[in-house]
Amino acid sequence: MDKRDLVIIGGGPAGLSAGIYAARASIDTVLLERGVPGGLVISTHLIENYPGFSEGISGPDLMIQMENQARRFGVDISSANVQRIEIDERKFTLLTDHGGIETGAIILATGVQPQLLGVKGEKELIGRGVSYCATCDGAFFRGKKVAVVGGGDAAVEEAIFLTRFAEKVYIIHRRGELRATKIVQHRAFQNPKIEFIWHGVVDQILGTNSVEGINVRDVRDNSKSLLAVDGVFIYIGSTPNSFLLKEHVKTDDKGYIITDENMLTSQKGIYAAGDVRQKLLRQVVTAVADGAIAAVAAEKYLAEIIF
Numbered sequence: 099m100d101k102r103d104l105v106i107i108g109g110g111p112a113g114l115s116a117g118i119y120a121a122r123a124s125i126d127t128v129l130l131e132r133g134v135p136g137g138l139v140i141s142t143h144l145i146e147n148y149p150g151f152s153e154g155i156s157g158p159d160l161m162i163q164m165e166n167q168a169r170r171f172g173v174d175i176s177s178a179n180v181q182r183i184e185i186d187e188r189k190f191t192l193l194t195d196h197g198g199i200e201t202g203a204i205i206l207a208t209g210v211q212p213q214l215l216g217v218k219g220e221k222e223l224i225g226r227g228v229s230y231c232a233t234c235d236g237a238f239f240r241g242k243k244v245a246v247v248g249g250g251d252a253a254v255e256e257a258i259f260l261t262r263f264a265e266k267v268y269i270i271h272r273r274g275e276l277r278a279t280k281i282v283q284h285r286a287f288q289n290p291k292i293e294f295i296w297h298g299v300v301d302q303i304l305g306t307n308s309v310e311g312i313n314v315r316d317v318r319d320n321s322k323s324l325l326a327v328d329g330v331f332i333y334i335g336s337t338p339n340s341f342l343l344k345e346h347v348k349t350d351d352k353g354y355i356i357t358d359e360n361m362l363t364s365q366k367g368i369y370a371a372g373d374v375r376q377k378l379l380r381q382v383v384t385a386v387a388d389g390a391i392a393a394v395a396a397e398k399y400l401a402e403i404i405f
């Protein structure tokens with residue numbers, strides 16, 4: 099069994115930042131990532147509010163820089179899917195698809211995953227018109243009509259991005275007012291290719307081999323209409339990837355992990371950083387800060403138990 103002082107789970111901004119701080123503190127660390135490093139940020143075409151990039155930077159570019167920076171300091175990034183965590187006093191054992199790892203401390207930085215709409219046709223048509231990533235799939239809809247579901251920053255920003263390709267982008271929002279930041283709202287309202295469908299919810303996604311349309315219901319009077327679209331992009335929030343720790347640490351009712359200001363969970367030696375924890379603002383800038391704090395807190399904890 100592999101033995102490490104610290105295991106970081108997740109290679110998004112929080113995990114990579116924790117890795118950089120841990121490596122620079124010479125902690126024997128491994129960062130485990132089940133897919134490619136970068137996290138959900140790599141599906142964002144442009145990040146305009148991460149300080150230091152006055153003209154903005156693309157999600158993939160920012161994450162390649164973070165990964166390169168982590169590797170430059172010697173962060174050991176390994177491909178592994180953690181299946182279970184066992185706790186025995188001050189020792190943690192991680193069971194992964196590549197074997198077991200024993201460690202003294204864990205930083206969970208597993209982020210979130212897109213929330214599904216949960217309507218008929220959604221799962222059946224994923225990859226055939228139903229998408230959760232405009233950056234990945236937007237170019238397939240050149241000259242076509244698409245719908246974006248949701249009214250938060252992700253929905254509105256990605257709808258604006260989709261107007262580069264699509265001839266028409268409908269934003270379907272369940273209320274009469276957007277949740278997105280004002281500057282983002284303003285851009286969408288100015289965009290002639292975007293049409294808002296207010297107080298609307300999608301009841302069904304239609305199509306056999308690919309998306310052909312959606313059934314939209316007006317929540318005010320339950321009237322229904324059929325909207326012909328070739329694609330549906332769903333941005334209705336996210337759910338935390340916290341299942342590994344659910345039985346070990348306190349979470350809120352949505353499953354986000356509760357930490358103190360040093361990223362410590364209710365279990366000594368286990369920290370949570372980034373979108374997976376309960377917090378006010380889920381952005382790259384807060385994720386990297388969480389990662390740095392968690393690594394420094396873990397370093398202090400390890401120094402106490404090892405020496």
Ligand code: NAP
Nearest residue numbers: 142248249250251252253255272273277333334335379380
């Ligand atoms: P969000 O802010 O939670 O917004 C989710 C939106 O989906 C809300 O407008 C919500 O409606 C709607 N919604 C939720 N459940 C729904 C359902 N079952 N059916 C229909 N609509 C539903 O989520 P987000 O936009 O993914 O943003 C999450 C965080 O990332 C935020 O902190 C955001 O600022 C940040 N962020 C993301 C991006 C990005 O991904 N490109 C960019 C910038 C910032 P209500 O408004 O009625 O609740």
